[in-house]
Amino acid sequence: MIVCSCNVLTDHDVRSALNPDGGNARSAGEVHRCLGCSRQCGRCMHTIRKIMNDTGCSAAHAHAHAHVS
Ligand code: FES
Structure with missing residues (x-):
């Protein structure tokens, strides 16, 4: 799904930017x-904010785990 038609960004692109390995966008x-x-x-x-809200929880969890282990 195209999220940003100006830059042709997909929801996948947005999620990868939110990932700690992909830029950790806040x-x-x-x-x-x-x-x-x-x-x-x-x-x-x-x-984009909606995607951030949807993925916010799991990203925070992944981050916490990374710190614990
Ligand atoms: S759709 Fe125009 S800046 Fe994203």
């Missing part, structure tokens, strides 16, 4: 930066 603006592009029209920001 805000919607950082997602663009991590993916090597910049925010343009901003229409995708809402969707």
Whole structure:
């Protein structure tokens, strides 16, 4: 699914930017930066935030585990 049509970013791209190994983006603006592009029209920001919320929990868990082990 294309999330950002200006930069042709998919939901997969966004998730990988949120991953600690993929840039560890902590805000919607950082997602663009991590993916090597910049925010343009901003229409995708809402969707990116939603993806961040959806993945936020599991990312935090993965991070916690990485620290424990
Ligand atoms: S759709 Fe993402 S900046 Fe335009």
